[in-house]
Amino acid sequence: MNARTAFVTGAATGIGKGLVEKLDREGWRVFAGYNQTPPDALIAACGPGLRTMRCTISDPQSVADATRQLEEELGGAALDLLVNNAATASGAGGGMENVDIDAFHHLFEVNFWGALRLTQALLPLVRKSNDPRIIIVGSPSQYITIPLGAQYPISKVALAKMTEALRIELKPFGIQVTSLEPNGVKTPMTAFTEQEKKDLWATFPDHLLEEYRRHFEYPGDVLEAAASMWTPEKFADKAYRQVVCAKKLKPRYILGPKAWVLPTLNRWVSKSAQERLFERMFRRS
Numbered sequence: 001m002n003a004r005t006a007f008v009t010g011a012a013t014g015i016g017k018g019l020v021e022k023l024d025r026e027g028w029r030v031f032a033g034y035n036q037t038p039p040d041a042l043i044a045a046c047g048p049g050l051r052t053m054r055c056t057i058s059d060p061q062s063v064a065d066a067t068r069q070l071e072e073e074l075g076g077a078a079l080d081l082l083v084n085n086a087a088t089a090s091g092a093g094g095g096m097e098n099v100d101i102d103a104f105h106h107l108f109e110v111n112f113w114g115a116l117r118l119t120q121a122l123l124p125l126v127r128k129s130n131d132p133r134i135i136i137v138g139s140p141s142q143y144i145t146i147p148l149g150a151q152y153p154i155s156k157v158a159l160a161k162m163t164e165a166l167r168i169e170l171k172p173f174g175i176q177v178t179s180l181e182p183n184g185v186k187t188p189m190t191a192f193t194e195q196e197k198k199d200l201w202a203t204f205p206d207h208l209l210e211e212y213r214r215h216f217e218y219p220g221d222v223l224e225a226a227a228s229m230w231t232p233e234k235f236a237d238k239a240y241r242q243v244v245c246a247k248k249l250k251p252r253y254i255l256g257p258k259a260w261v262l263p264t265l266n267r268w269v270s271k272s273a274q275e276r277l278f279e280r281m282f283r284r285s
């Protein structure tokens with residue numbers, strides 16, 4: 001029997017890299033899209049069947065080139081699984097009062113439009129499969145409000161709605177769509193570097209900086225202190241068993257340490273009580 005085929009974006013680092021390595025070990029024929037980080041470590045960790053290709057999802061030409069390359073590599077075969085994993089959390093920090101709107105646009109270009117653009121481009125290949133699946137990597141941060149760091153969760157809220165729409169619209173064609181939401185995986189995105197902290201405070205003009213610093217913590221410090229972390233390998237093992245191998249995909253999977261906390265809070269605690277909780281977490285005074 002021919003190996004099943006998968007395409008994963010953002011595959012040079014973190015969760016994408018972990019998922020590609022797992023799929024490769026399990027005998028899938030894997031195509032790995034990368035952005036700027038070269039996929040050298042990924043290639044070294046996988047078998048000779050792995051194919052890598054530049055796929056910058058925020059760039060329509062790059063998506064078109066990657067689609068063409070993938071079509072050629074598949075040679076008429078189907079794409080069984082698309083994992084829309086690539087995203088960014090950086091470059092658009094600050095409060096709603098001062099966030100740079102162009103930077104915020106770019107974040108949406110990657111996290112929302114990029115995922116949709118790639119899904120549209122690859123659906124003709126996915127449709128050929130006998131068991132077609134699309135996994136869209138969301139985030140449980142969509143359930144919380146992070147002052148001075150809300151831009152990334154806002155993009156994931158939009159992505160979650162888009163995932164729901166795709167799930168319903170593609171059901172009649174037998175294409176299963178799900179949202180995979182990692183909660184606490186140690187990757188470059190969750191490293192919360194000192195530089196990112198400096199960059200965030202640097203977005204504030206002088207006359208606002210001290211005011212905001214007086215009232216709010218740097219959100220990365222709070223999130224880092226609150227989180228226990230899985231390795232990308234552990235996440236990939238669980239995601240493979242619970243999601244990729246599931247016969248029927250659920251609408252959403254939240255995977256990671258204490259994964260139940262945020263959705264439970266969201267479901268059972270009133271909006272105003274949730275808001276007070278987030279204020280206590282992120283505010284200084």
Ligand SMILES: NC(=O)c1ccc[n+]([C@@H]2O[C@H](COP(=O)([O-])OP(=O)(O)OC[C@H]3O[C@@H](n4cnc5c(N)ncnc54)[C@H](OP(=O)(O)O)[C@@H]3O)[C@@H](O)[C@H]2O)c1
Pocket residue numbers: 009010011012013014015016034035036037038055056057058059084085086087088110114137138139140141181182183184185186187188189190
């Ligand atoms: N780690 C967690 O705990 C956590 C929690 C919630 C959700 N997530 C989600 O999990 C997914 C993977 O994140 P991660 O934690 O593994 O972080 P990561 O290692 O930073 O992975 C993000 C990947 O996306 C790529 N990327 C960024 N901009 C891109 C673009 N324009 N086009 C194509 N690829 C692009 C990055 O490549 P370059 O480095 O080359 O730019 C990187 O390889 C993301 O969707 C993230 O939102 C992670």
